[in-house]
Structure formats: structure tokens, C-alpha cells
Amino acid sequence: MIGSMNRIAAMVLRYLYILRGSWPRLLELAYWPTVQMIIWGFITKFFMGHSSWVAEAIGVLLAAVLLWDVVFRSQLGVSISFLEEMWSRNLGHLFVSPLRPYELSLSLMVMAFIRTLIGVLPAMLLAIPLYHYSIFSLGLPLLAFFVGLMIMGWALGLIIVGLILRLGMGAESLAWISIFAFAPISGIYYPVDTLPAWLQPVAWATPSAYVFEGMRAVMFEGVFRWDLWGGAMAVNAVYLLLATLSLLLAFKSARERGALLQQGE
């Protein structure tokens, strides 16, 4: 156990060295969430004068934008950290060390958490002076939403890592684009029942749909819906299971094909 923790710490340290060594990377982490927040802040201001639905809960769009970025940053944090190993052709060294695949996965998840905090916290804080909206006014439910979305991002990130291992660097773009397929069905800016009836079951198969419905319940009705949060965590458990299985299969396949030594640009 101590050995495992030590190896996970080693990998986290390795990724922190990369972040520390490049200020543009740090800036990039916070850049998009901040830009998104500014854009949606102005949109919110406009709608507040023209839409009663938005006016009912100040910040509903801003909160949605900021929370959606948690999923995106979390997924990206896992897959980009792994891609760092591919870009530097370092996988061969890592997998002849005592580092186990699950330890690498856990270190990627820790890094995703750190990168997400670096990315979304500045935007969350900047929204307070800019729009007089504090997402922290959600209180403890914010933590629950954050956890639910973070786990979803981890699971998607690990599935993408598996696909990159399986398909090679050609699958790199999946790290950037795949999350956007979930956006329309996650009920980020509108309730799930806005979607066509046939698409709603698909939406309920995403943890994010439960989280954003839960967020609106807090903001509009002032209640924390445990059923929705439970739903999010149950679907997350399925996602994590699928992610673990796909990653294990990808490692097995990579070992059979010799891909661990040959990966790189």
C-alpha cells in the first residue's frame, strides 16, 4: 500500500513538474473557463431582462457553464496527462518500472483533480466581482455536483486513454472532442424534458443530466434532490466500471501487440 502510494505520488510529481515548467500550460488551464464564464455572463445579463425563466434564478447559466467545465477539465486532465507520456515516448520506461496500470490511472485522476481546480477556480472567483454571482452560494450541494461531474470526467478520460492505447496517436483528437457529444444531452442549459422523448432515456444514461437537473432544483426550488444525486453516482459507478474494463483490455491488447514500446509521435 505504501509502495503504491509512493508510485502514485511519483507520477503526480512528474505531471506537476511539467505544469510548473510551463506558464503557458497553467494559463491555458484557466483561460477557457474564464473566457466561457465572461461570455455566458453577458448572455445571462441580456436574458435576465428578456426571459422570466432565467430571471427566476440568477446565475443559472453561469453555474451551468462553470460546472460543465468541471467535466471537461476532469476528462481532459486524465487524457492529456496520459498523452504527455505518449508525446515523450516514455511509456516503455513507465511500464518496465513497478508502476501498475491502476496506479497510473489513480495518478491521472489526481492530476485531473488538480488541473480542474487550477482551471475552474479562477473563473468561479472572477464571476463574483464581474457579475455579482458566487457559485459558492450553492453551498454544500456544489461539492456534491463537483464530485459527480469530476467522476464522470475521470471515467470518460480513462475510456479515451484506453482508446488511445488501442488505436494509437491517431485517436489523440478524441481527447479534445469526445466530451462535446455529451453536451447536448446533459441538460446543461435546459431541462432534460426539453429534449425529444426518444432522446431523454439517452440523457438519463449520463451522470451529468442528473447533476444539472439537481443544480436547477437547488437554484429554482431551493431543495437538494438526493434522488438525482444518487442517480448520478449510480451511473458514474457504471461508467467507472466500463472505463476500468476498457483500460484493462487496452493494456492487455497493447502488451500483445507490443504497442507499449512503440507508442509515440
Next chain:
Amino acid sequence: MRAYITAMPQTAIEVQSLRKVFSGARGDVVAVEDIGFSVPAGGTMALLGGNGAGKTTTISMLLGLLTPSSGSIRILGEDMIRHRYRVLPRMNFSSPYVELPHRLTVAENLHVYARLYAVRDRKRQVAAIAEQLDIVDLMDRPAGRLSAGQKTRVALAKALLNRPEVLLLDEPTASLDPDTADWIRTYLEQYRRETGAAILLASHNMAEVERLCDGVLMMRRGRIVDQGSPAELISRYGRRNLEEVFLDIARAEDERVPA
């Protein structure tokens, strides 16, 4: 050195009936076909062969990076295929074709790997290995900005961080000038003498193999076509040096190669 090997009769690497077949859309490709060999603790064995002979595939299987199609690998008494995590902390690997993260400094890279291998007293060990391999001046430089020769020395430092009992080296002196290459060979000889480690290396430098290795495995088209000490092979083929033996084997038709 010989006395040391005699005192440690344990077999460090034992390979039996090892086979690797890659399956693809165009059919199966046999990369390694039914090879077997052993390396004693304190011994140095070379894998020689032309491009595509199966050297890298063999080393990859020994490292656990590649799953064999059949056969067995035991390293330091452990079944490498089933229990590689029991033995990986006791071995290490260096290759000019597998790089260390470019953006990390040499010191950062070595500290990360020291942690991964659970090296005790990491700072002291990293400093000591840097001193021994004469890379102290490189410690604060990003690994990606080193020359090829410097990268080779840093990769070797990483490979020796955990004082491995089994060391696998792919072209350990590639890209090094003759002086530095000679220095590295001397260092490896000294390391083996001091630790009793077993070394398996793949190299295209025949003079290096003659100097460092007790045994040579000649590979061709995935098979071991001959083996013995450098002196035995030179004598058997009636040649002046190992390079001429290598050329004989590499250019020979199957029926001309001695069994």
C-alpha cells in the same frame, strides 16, 4: 569476477521455448521462434542479430512489455509472465529508443524514477549516480535539450538508480563518442563486478560485445542460430573477430549456419 560468478550460481534469467507471433490482417508474423537460453547472476550475455532478427521482441518479452505467444520466462526465480511486479523492482532497462520526458530536467526525471523504484535515500542515490555517470552538470537541463550521447548517459543513470540485479540494455553505447563509450563499458564492467548483476544487452557493436560479454546469442529471423562465448564463436567460424562471425551468420543461407 569469475570467482564472484562461481559464488553466485543462481540463474538470473531463464528462457524456455519462447515464441511470439504477431497476428495481423496480412496473416501471422513469427517474430521469435522457440528460443531458450539462460544468463547466470553476474554474467553478461549479448543478443546479436541483424535488423528484424527478434532482439527487441525478445527484450520486450523479458521486460513484460510484450506478452509471449508461448514459452516461459523466469527472472530471479520468478515467473515473469504471471508475476512481473514481484521482479520489476529488481531489474531495469535502458534504450536510446525509449526516451525520458523532454520537459522535465534530468534531476526531476531521476527523482521521479527513484520514487517509482522506491529507492531509499533518494537524494543521496540520485546525487551518487549523477556523480558516477558524470552528469552532474546536466542535472538542471531539460532532458529534451541533451545531445544524443548525453541522453544515453542519463538513460543509463535512470537504469541504474535502483541498483538492478538484472539489467537489460538496448545498444548501451549508441551515439557515444569512442572515449565516452569506452568509459561506459568500463563503468558497466565495474558495476557488474561490484553488484553481481546479470546484464543482457543488444548491440551492433561487436568490439563492445567481445569486451563485455561472457556469452553471445546469435539471432536470425527470430531464432537463435548459434551461441557461445565470443572466443568460441570466433574459433568455430574460423574468423578473426566477432564482426566477421556476425557477417557470416547474417549473410548465410539457413543450411550454411552451424547448428
